[in-house]
Amino acid sequence: MDQALLLSRLQFAWVIALHILLPAFTVGLAAYIAVLEGLFFFGRRPVFLRLSRYWLRIFAVSFGMGVVSGIVMPFQFGTNWSRYSEITGGVTGPLMAYEVLTAFFLEAGFLGILLFGRDKVPPWVHFFAGVMVAGGTLLSTFWILAANSWMQTPAGYGIVDGRFVPVDWWKAVFTPSFPYRLVHTTMAFFITTAFAVIGVAAYHLRHDRYLEESVTMQKMGFGLLAILVPLQVFIGDQHGLNTLEYQPVKIAAIEANWETQSHMPLLLFAWPDERAERNDFEVAIPELGSLILRHHVDGVVPGLKDWKPGDRPPVAIPFFSFRIMVGIGLAMLAMTLAGLWVWYRGRLSTTRWFQRLCLAAMPLGFIAVIAGWVTTEVGRQPWVVYGLLRTRDAVTPSLRGGDVTVSILVYIAAYIVIFGSGVYFLARLARGGFGPAEPDLQPFPTQKRPISGATRVT
Amino acid sequence: MALDLVPLWTAILAFGVFMYVLLDGFDLGVGILFPLAHGVQERSLMMNSIAPIWDFNETWLVLGGVGLLAAFPIAFAIIIPAVYFPILFMLVGLIFRGVAFEFSHLAKKRAFWSGGFFVGSLVATFSQGVVLGTYVQGIPVSGRAFVGGSFDWLTPFALLTGLGLIAGYGLLGACWLVMKTEGELQAWARRMARGFTIGVAAFVAMVSVWTPLLEPQVRSRWFGGDHPFWLWPVPLVTAGLFVWLWRSIARGHFAPFLAGMGIFLMAYIGLGISIFPLVVPYTYDLWQSAASPSSQAFLMIGTLFLLPIILGYTVYSYYVFRGKVQAGTGYGHAEGTH
Numbered sequence: 177m178d179q180a181l182l183l184s185r186l187q188f189a190w191v192i193a194l195h196i197l198l199p200a201f202t203v204g205l206a207a208y209i210a211v212l213e214g215l216f217f218f219g220r221r222p223v224f225l226r227l228s229r230y231w232l233r234i235f236a237v238s239f240g241m242g243v244v245s246g247i248v249m250p251f252q253f254g255t256n257w258s259r260y261s262e263i264t265g266g267v268t269g270p271l272m273a274y275e276v277l278t279a280f281f282l283e284a285g286f287l288g289i290l291l292f293g294r295d296k297v298p299p300w301v302h303f304f305a306g307v308m309v310a311g312g313t314l315l316s317t318f319w320i321l322a323a324n325s326w327m328q329t330p331a332g333y334g335i336v337d338g339r340f341v342p343v344d345w346w347k348a349v350f351t352p353s354f355p356y357r358l359v360h361t362t363m364a365f366f367i368t369t370a371f372a373v374i375g376v377a378a379y380h381l382r383h384d385r386y387l388e389e390s391v392t393m394q395k396m397g398f399g400l401l402a403i404l405v406p407l408q409v410f411i412g413d414q415h416g417l418n419t420l421e422y423q424p425v426k427i428a429a430i431e432a433n434w435e436t437q438s439h440m441p442l443l444l445f446a447w448p449d450e451r452a453e454r455n456d457f458e459v460a461i462p463e464l465g466s467l468i469l470r471h472h473v474d475g476v477v478p479g480l481k482d483w484k485p486g487d488r489p490p491v492a493i494p495f496f497s498f499r500i501m502v503g504i505g506l507a508m509l510a511m512t513l514a515g516l517w518v519w520y521r522g523r524l525s526t527t528r529w530f531q532r533l534c535l536a537a538m539p540l541g542f543i544a545v546i547a548g549w550v551t552t553e554v555g556r557q558p559w560v561v562y563g564l565l566r567t568r569d570a571v572t573p574s575l576r577g578g579d580v581t582v583s584i585l586v587y588i589a590a591y592i593v594i595f596g597s598g599v600y601f602l603a604r605l606a607r608g609g610f611g612p613a614e615p616d617l618q619p620f621p622t623q624k625r626p627i628s629g630a631t632r633v634t
Numbered sequence: 635m636a637l638d639l640v641p642l643w644t645a646i647l648a649f650g651v652f653m654y655v656l657l658d659g660f661d662l663g664v665g666i667l668f669p670l671a672h673g674v675q676e677r678s679l680m681m682n683s684i685a686p687i688w689d690f691n692e693t694w695l696v697l698g699g700v701g702l703l704a705a706f707p708i709a710f711a712i713i714i715p716a717v718y719f720p721i722l723f724m725l726v727g728l729i730f731r732g733v734a735f736e737f738s739h740l741a742k743k744r745a746f747w748s749g750g751f752f753v754g755s756l757v758a759t760f761s762q763g764v765v766l767g768t769y770v771q772g773i774p775v776s777g778r779a780f781v782g783g784s785f786d787w788l789t790p791f792a793l794l795t796g797l798g799l800i801a802g803y804g805l806l807g808a809c810w811l812v813m814k815t816e817g818e819l820q821a822w823a824r825r826m827a828r829g830f831t832i833g834v835a836a837f838v839a840m841v842s843v844w845t846p847l848l849e850p851q852v853r854s855r856w857f858g859g860d861h862p863f864w865l866w867p868v869p870l871v872t873a874g875l876f877v878w879l880w881r882s883i884a885r886g887h888f889a890p891f892l893a894g895m896g897i898f899l900m901a902y903i904g905l906g907i908s909i910f911p912l913v914v915p916y917t918y919d920l921w922q923s924a925a926s927p928s929s930q931a932f933l934m935i936g937t938l939f940l941l942p943i944i945l946g947y948t949v950y951s952y953y954v955f956r957g958k959v960q961a962g963t964g965y966g967h968a969e970g971t972h
Contacts, residue, residue, distance in 0.1 A: 254714025265707025288686030
């Protein structure tokens with residue numbers, strides 16, 4: 177049973193971590209494509225059509241991967257977390273069902289038209305399809321984060337016969353952490369996409385190709401980042417304050433703060449020792465922790481020792497993952513300022529060192545999204561519904577360790593093949609550029625090849 | 635006392651699952667037929683005919699799963715663990731066939747992903763059939779949890795329903811191709827449809843005999859009690875549909891697909907008659923496993939509003955891609971015209 181529990185947690189972490197990479201990219205990309213389609217529809221500048229076609233091929237592949245890896249997710253709740261399903265299904269089930277009804281059907285219903293229908297429907301319908309797909313991805317983000325936020329800061333429920341029963345749906349959807357999580361995550365997705373777009377543009381600029389397209393991409397990307405990145409720093413701070421109020425033990429773990437104290441220092445580095453309840457190798461800035469979390473040096477920040485050891489999350493994982501996320505955020509801020517400077521000087525197409533930097537920065541958003549997700553989910557432990565249902569009480573009772581060993585190995589092998597190939601194909605599509613498909617992408621004459629979003633986008 | 639929404643939820647979920655079986659049924663069936671087709675051109679046309687709609691079709695599966703979780707959480711929590719491995723195989727099969735639409739021609743080694751398209755479709759279909767068989771043969775329950783073993787699904791009956799569903803989806807796929815293609819490929823699809831019709835008839839007969847033998851409740855529902863007369867139409871209509879299917883395969887365009895869907899509908903109704911009002915055979919009924927009234931009501935408001943809209947743009951999307959599927963350039967737009 178303990179083995180089944182541990183392996184089930186690892187399996188969930190594996191399938192969701194890989195899945196989340198795709199929405200992290202496609203939520204922003206769908207919106208970008210809708211904007212490009214809109215700019216072309218109203219302005220008729222050909223560069224926007226070329227950009228939209230180019231990104232649609234990439235979107236088709238990533239969205240397909242997102243769909244199939246997403247289908248896995250709800251079934252995980254049944255196969256491995258049946259007690260969770262039984263106990264929380266009355267609240268989380270409708271939230272996820274609304275995701276299907278409002279978002280998945282919308283995306284899937286209009287995706288075919290967006291990918292294959294440019295010549296089959298009037299231009300405004302095609303533009304409309306792009307807006308619907310983008311809207312669908314945002315609605316999906318809304319509902320799934322509502323479900324997640326309810327698990328973090330449950331509200332609007334009663335408990336009847338050992339099961340959660342909704343008593344106030346408004347409160348159950350708009351839980352205390354939800355607005356912050358929704359804005360923070362959605363902006364993270366947009367920022368991730370913007371860095372991916374900027375990196376792809378930098379690749380072409382380095383090879384002195386597609387100058388008009390690439391400079392347009394970089395200007396659009398940095399224009400968005402100029403607004404979103406500073407805003408994200410502010411929202412992140414607000415989200416932290418919200419967590420301090422509603423999940424103080426998560427903040428204590430993130431900061432590896434053992435004692436409740438005022439004038440708390442900010443740890444830049446430490447090696448948390450959970451058994452000894454202390455940190456080794458601390459590198460700290462005095463007072464700054466209290467200043468950030470309470471906006472005053474006298475502010476008292478709770479320490480881990482206020483909770484029984486069995487009620488504390490692991491410390492080292494959220495401590496480090498949080499620092500990775502924040503570190504990347506600051507690096508992104510610096511890159512955004514640099515990009516705006518290069519743009520201002522009119523040198524986006526010629527500054528080699530900056531193009532290399534943009535290319536290297538492409539994975540940053542994805543890493544930050546994963547790190548943020550690890551921080552918030554591990555920080556919620558040992559609870560699956562914070563303060564109410566322990567993770568160990570949520571696992572499927574009939575599961576044996578051997579069952580989960582088999583399934584996790586199957587998922588690991590399958591996802592390595594699928595995601596490995598997917599990243600390879602996406603990179604090839606991106607490198608292929610704006611002209612007709614590369615010769616090596618055409619092993620057969622056109623008439624004989626199957627259509628797909630990636631090659632048949634019109 | 636609030637309105638009892640359980641019957642409406644049952645109807646909506648039953649509708650959702652049936653939509654899934656029909657829609658993903660025919661496109662999984664196309665995957666099953668894939669290696670039997672000769673030639674690259676034929677296979678490309680087959681894939682073309684479902685490329686714009688497959689992921690929409692699969693969305694009904696997610697609706698079925700999540701809808702069950704939302705409206706009948708206890709049923710979800712009991713049934714899914716009982717089919718742990720079939721669900722695993724189904725999901726991995728669906729993953730490989732889903733990405734094949736995009737990967738199979740981006741890859742230099744196309745054969746690997748084309749193979750994945752076929753094997754994924756086959757495994758997913760077989761697994762769904764096994765899930766069905768495991769469900770019908772009954773799920774051991776204690777309290778609110780599944781208490782059987784991890785391999786309870788490995789029975790002759792469940793394996794038979796697995797094979798039966800392969801035949802069934804293969805039939806739907808063949809009928810779909812009859813409708814969507816022309817010329818040689820259509821003639822080939824007609825031959826396939828004939829073969830699969832025989833297979834489906836055999837499996838329907840075997841399952842119809844075996845299920846009542848297996849389960850007393852099903853036996854008394856069909857052969858005991860006072861109402862065998864009004865159940866007569868079910869086998870009679872099914873037999874009539876088989877005759878219609880067989881006759882229409884030679885010349886019909888839409889008729890075989892309609893008849894095939896009709897047979898699925900009758901089998902589905904037969905299953906419903908066998909187990910109603912249970913949702914976890916043979917312990918929990920629909921009301922015992924339902925979510926609280928407020929959960930049901932909250933979701934019902936949106937569902938009643940959204941389902942017609944969804945059906946509306948489904949029809950529109952199918953309408954946009956109506957007609958016979960064309961090779962290469964006729965479909966969408968030529969490649970070099972950026």
